[in-house]
Amino acid sequence: MTATMHDVRPVGTRPTGRARAARRRSAKQKTLTAYAFLLPGLALFVALMVWPMVQALRMSLYHWNILPGAVSEFIAGDNYSRALHDPVFWRGFVNSAAYALMTVPTQMALGLLVAVALNRKVAGRTGWRTLYYLPVVTSWVVVSLVFKYLFNTDAGAVNWLLGVHIDWLGNRWPALVALSALGVWKGVGWSMLVFLAALQQVPRSLLEAAEVDGAGPARRFWHVTLPQLRAAMAFVTVMLVIGGFNVFISVFLMTGGGPAHQTETLLSYLYNQAFTFLDFGYGSAIAYLVTMLIFGLSLVQMKLFRYGEEDQ
Amino acid sequence: MKRALLYLGLALGALVTIGPFLVMLSTSFTGQSYVLQLPPRLFPEHPTWSNYSDVFGLDNFARYFLNSVLVAAGHVVLVLLLGSMMGYAFAHFDFPGKRLFFGLILGALMVPGVVLIVPQFLVARDLHMLDSRIGLVLFYVATQLAFITFLLRGFFASVPRELAEAMEVDGAGAWRVYRSLMLPLARPALGTAAIFSFLFSWDEFAWALTIINDPGKRTLPIAIALFQGQHSTAWGVVFAASTVAVVPVLVIFVIFQRLRGAGLPAGALKG
Numbered sequence: 001m002t003a004t005m006h007d008v009r010p011v012g013t014r015p016t017g018r019a020r021a022a023r024r025r026s027a028k029q030k031t032l033t034a035y036a037f038l039l040p041g042l043a044l045f046v047a048l049m050v051w052p053m054v055q056a057l058r059m060s061l062y063h064w065n066i067l068p069g070a071v072s073e074f075i076a077g078d079n080y081s082r083a084l085h086d087p088v089f090w091r092g093f094v095n096s097a098a099y100a101l102m103t104v105p106t107q108m109a110l111g112l113l114v115a116v117a118l119n120r121k122v123a124g125r126t127g128w129r130t131l132y133y134l135p136v137v138t139s140w141v142v143v144s145l146v147f148k149y150l151f152n153t154d155a156g157a158v159n160w161l162l163g164v165h166i167d168w169l170g171n172r173w174p175a176l177v178a179l180s181a182l183g184v185w186k187g188v189g190w191s192m193l194v195f196l197a198a199l200q201q202v203p204r205s206l207l208e209a210a211e212v213d214g215a216g217p218a219r220r221f222w223h224v225t226l227p228q229l230r231a232a233m234a235f236v237t238v239m240l241v242i243g244g245f246n247v248f249i250s251v252f253l254m255t256g257g258g259p260a261h262q263t264e265t266l267l268s269y270l271y272n273q274a275f276t277f278l279d280f281g282y283g284s285a286i287a288y289l290v291t292m293l294i295f296g297l298s299l300v301q302m303k304l305f306r307y308g309e310e311d312q
Numbered sequence: 313m314k315r316a317l318l319y320l321g322l323a324l325g326a327l328v329t330i331g332p333f334l335v336m337l338s339t340s341f342t343g344q345s346y347v348l349q350l351p352p353r354l355f356p357e358h359p360t361w362s363n364y365s366d367v368f369g370l371d372n373f374a375r376y377f378l379n380s381v382l383v384a385a386g387h388v389v390l391v392l393l394l395g396s397m398m399g400y401a402f403a404h405f406d407f408p409g410k411r412l413f414f415g416l417i418l419g420a421l422m423v424p425g426v427v428l429i430v431p432q433f434l435v436a437r438d439l440h441m442l443d444s445r446i447g448l449v450l451f452y453v454a455t456q457l458a459f460i461t462f463l464l465r466g467f468f469a470s471v472p473r474e475l476a477e478a479m480e481v482d483g484a485g486a487w488r489v490y491r492s493l494m495l496p497l498a499r500p501a502l503g504t505a506a507i508f509s510f511l512f513s514w515d516e517f518a519w520a521l522t523i524i525n526d527p528g529k530r531t532l533p534i535a536i537a538l539f540q541g542q543h544s545t546a547w548g549v550v551f552a553a554s555t556v557a558v559v560p561v562l563v564i565f566v567i568f569q570r571l572r573g574a575g576l577p578a579g580a581l582k583g
Contacts, residue, residue: 030405030406030407031405031407031408033405033486034401034405034406034407034410035401035407036486037397037398037400037401037405037486037490038397038398038401038402038413040394040397041394041395041397041398041457041461042398042413044394044450044453044454044457045416045417045420045454045457045458046416047435047454048432048435048450048451048454048455049420049423049428049454049455049457049458050416050420051431051435052428052431052432052434052435053423053428053431055431055434055435056427056428056430056431059430059431059434066434068437110325114322114325117318117321117322118322120318122318122319122322126569126570128322128326130565130566130569131326131329131330132325132326132329134329134330134333134562134565135329135332137511137561137562137565138333138558138561138562139514139515139533139554139557139558139561140515140517140533141515141517141533141534141536141537142336142533142536142554142557142558143332145536145537145540145550145551145554146332146333146335146336146551146554147332149335149339149348149547149551150332150335152348154348155348155349155350155352156348157335157352160350160351160352185328185329185332188329189329242422242424245424246424246425246426248426248518249517249518252518253537253540267424267426267427270426270427270430271426271429271518274429274430274433275522280430280434283430284430284431287426287427287428287430290424290427291423291424291427294422294424295422298422
């Protein structure tokens with residue numbers, strides 16, 4: 001564009017050849033300018049994110065010796081096959097999957113419910129929305145400790161409310177229920193916000209047309225509103241499944257993966273292998289398996305939801 | 313009738329949502345001998361400030377708070393600077409390698425944070441950044457750079473290129489366009505980015521736990537978690553410290569919501 005503006009000078013004041021050269025020079029200069037803007041951030045990003053990612057792949061192929069300067073033994077795929085034969089790794093996988101199964105549908109259903117409620121004419125809508133969003137912006141460390149307190153066996157509010165005496169955090173499945181309760185509580189506000197934004201995009205004319213055709217509120221919701229939310233549903237599902245397999249801080253603080261690795265999730269096991277048992281090679285292999293799992297799951301879901309394709 | 317049900321439902325949901333916060337607050341005002349008594353009380357029988365004075369009596373608590381503030385400030389400034397520069401470059405320039413670099417950025421959005429912690433630990437060790445607040449800041453910036461770049465690129469792309477070109481015709485260089493046109497226009501987007509990068513840094517746990525050993529360099533999340541680990545029954549003090557860590561954040565967030573009125577860019581803020 002700039003070049004064309006220069007070109008509107010009176011004919012003859014500049015030979016066209018020189019103008020073209022100038023344009024080429026300016027394109028080259030633009031490239032250099034762009035690189036200059038990218039360089040500081042990109043250098044940091046490559047050094048502290050991309051390079052470690054490559055490094056992790058290398059480490060996963062070694063029996064990694066963490067002492068600086070020590071020689072590590074190359075063991076090719078042994079760390080990977082070790083993981084695939086490690087019952088605790090598989091238990092971690094099942095626990096993470098169970099956590100995702102318990103939290104993702106619940107968060108979506110509740111988030112959608114609140115969004116639908118707030119999409120009506122409600123007094124103080126911004127206030128409600130902010131309130132429901134508060135758990136999302138609260139520190140994982142703090143809420144994990146609060147839930148640990150609430151799920152206390154002898155005097156926790158949960159046992160008191162339910163009138164039971166369950167050792168929630170000392171047993172595998174009850175602990176997963178407690179962890180999932182925290183996950184849902186903390187996550188509903190996020191789904192709500194995405195769904196609320198999507199609901200506001202549903203064309204009124206469609207709903208009105210359905211009403212004219214005699215569709216009641218329930219049918220309008222199922223047959224008009226819900227199909228319009230497909231893209232939002234896909235986005236929320238993919239993000240929540242990633243988030244579910246990423247569960248770490250709450251596990252670390254509420255059960256520590258114990259007792260006896262019963263409540264270990266993929267990431268807590270990874271962390272324990274690396275920083276409790278100092279087995280960096282094995283930890284890196286688990287890290288790669290988790291990354292591949294998450295990428296694979298995301299791709300499958302995007303295919304299932306036909307994400308990115310237009311409706312109609 | 314239907315409206316009453318709607319409000320009743322919303323209020324019930326709200327109660328469940330803020331319940332745990334209320335428990336945290338009320339426990340923080342409960343003396344040690346009354347903690348974990350049944351039935352739980354929303355308003356402690358003998359409310360006391362003693363947990364708070366205990367928290368501030370701990371040698372290092374003010375220090376932890378200050379560490380968290382310093383790290384968050386450094387992180388927000390640096391990630392906004394670098395992220396806005398990158399976002400501007402991706403939005404307004406065409407250059408060789410653009411697709412590759414942007415692909416790297418998008419890929420990083422999908423990689424779970426804890427997955428990289430092992431090799432990052434070694435990189436930090438080689439760069440002598442273990443046990444250092446600079447190490448916290450630089451790795452936080454690297455971790456969040458992809459997200460912030462992505463967020464701001466979207467904004468800069470919505471600024472017409474003609475505006476920038478008009479300035480360039482008047483002789484302004486790219487830096488001046490960025491400084492005096494793009495950044496002022498992007499103020500709302502920068503505000504959102506600042507809030508989310510602040511929250512990220514303020515709450516980050518795994519990396520800080522892994523590289524910080526020196527108690528004097530701890531940030532609030534690890535200080536609180538380690539304190540609870542050592543004094544597993546001192547819930548009053550734990551929640552007093554938690555309240556001090558959490559409430560300012562919630563207040564900032566609510567004020568921000570009021571100022572912005574409208575929603576956050578819902579697409580991009582998984583915590």
